[in-house]
Amino acid sequence: MKNQNSEFRSGVVPIVGRPNVGKSTLINRLVGEKIAIISPKPQTTWNRILGIKTLPAAQILLVDTPGIHDAPSKLNRSMLTAAKGALHDADVIVHMVEAPDPFPEGEKLIEGLLQEVGTPIILVINKIDLTGMDAVPEVVPPLPYVKVIPISALVGTGVDQLESEIVAHLPLGPPYYSADVMTDQTERFMAREIIREKIFHCTYQEIPYSCAVVVEEFKERDEGAIFIRAAINVEKDSQKGILIGKGGNKLKEIGRQARMDLEALLSARVYLDLWVRVQKDWTKKEYDLREFGLT
Ligand SMILES: Nc1nc2c(ncn2[C@@H]2O[C@H](COP(=O)(O)OP(=O)(O)OP(=O)(O)O)[C@@H](O)[C@H]2O)c(=O)[nH]1
Ligand SMILES: [Mg+2]
Structure with missing residues (x-):
């Protein structure tokens, strides 16, 4: 047979x-x-x-x-x-x-x-x-x-x-993953990526290339809502100002767009807390690149 x-x-x-x-x-x-x-x-x-x-x-x-x-x-x-x-x-x-x-x-x-x-x-x-x-x-x-x-x-x-x-x-061979799995990325990693995407959409020139996003907290709270806190690391004080924007408007807009996508991805209400930190010249430092998952 x-x-x-x-x-x-x-x-x-x-x-x-x-x-x-x-x-x-x-x-x-x-x-x-x-x-x-x-x-x-x-x-x-x-x-x-x-x-x-x-x-x-x-x-x-x-x-x-x-x-x-x-x-x-x-x-x-x-x-x-x-x-x-x-x-x-x-x-x-x-x-x-x-x-x-x-x-x-x-x-x-x-x-x-x-x-x-x-x-x-x-x-x-x-x-x-x-x-x-x-x-x-x-x-x-x-x-x-x-x-x-x-x-x-x-x-x-x-x-x-x-x-x-x-x-x-493709060579003959068995499947590696069950049919309903579409990626091996963790929800934390996908949250990081969604926040990066909104930074790419909302900022210009060197800013998106100067932002390393680190998800610091990702936990389920009451009634299934998810709390996510992420730091956006920039290289200079001036970039921090631009990213936050007048009256915090730019960061708010990035957060709003990211939260909408995260809620769709996680099928849950999401509280997203974004903050900006200056990590001097991180794109030039091997140690920082590793810390940010980039090596
Ligand atoms: N018109 C048109 N635009 C496309 C097509 N495929 C992708 N794009 C657009 O091209 C741009 C880049 O698409 P991405 O998928 O991010 O390209 P990528 O190759 O992954 O880029 P990197 O990650 O930067 O290397 C986006 O604005 C897309 O909407 C296409 O078939 N037609
Ligand atoms: Mg790409």
Whole structure:
């Protein structure tokens, strides 16, 4: 008799690419839930994040990674290490670029990294909703991709085809997680990320890159309400002033938006206490990066 499980496929699939091409948007669309935060600014994702998609005959362990680019800062180094690390134990790699200019100069760094891996790589050209299929230029892929797929992670075009292509290249193997699990992130980590997302949406210039969020308290109170206290660490006094805003307005708005998302995520009433602390030059200090979960 045929054993159905022997046909099951599973494996680890990192999505790599330059900052802002739409990696986190694609993970969320494939998983069908908001696993990763998104913003119009580059370098939104700072850690590796797992999103799990279970199909009747396959389980895809999608790994969101920080955008790969060349910048000398310690924080960027830590992001680059996280992205590179994700390539090691991959079964299939999705290399994401964006239309209308898929291979700008900055892409060379990623091409170099991908040249060294012996894993099947799918090239995904994202944001075709902005250009239309026809506007995707005649791409001459710099690497021997197993497939080139134009998609729109935002609208959904091409995403089913991408999913099938990923599954076709996965090795045979059992599922790692039960079918209802969509991520391995803790609620504390997701709270941190939601607060970061609102900072990215509400502040400008260097501010979002100078904020490290630490969830200091996360506990259930009476009648199932959840109390969360988080510190936002900035590098300088001037940044603290900007983040708090006139009469505390900016911080209040960040807190309001974060609380709404947290209540939806946790299906509970949330009390969110945000405060700002100056941790001088934390982006330059190895010790602080570790403390903030960034190495
Ligand atoms: N028009 C359009 N915009 C998109 C698409 N996919 C993502 N975006 C937008 O592109 C911006 C960046 O998306 P993210 O998913 O945060 O990009 P990322 O690659 O994860 O970025 P980093 O984490 O900074 O490396 C957001 O404003 C998204 O809404 C798409 O298919 N079409
Ligand atoms: Mg991202």
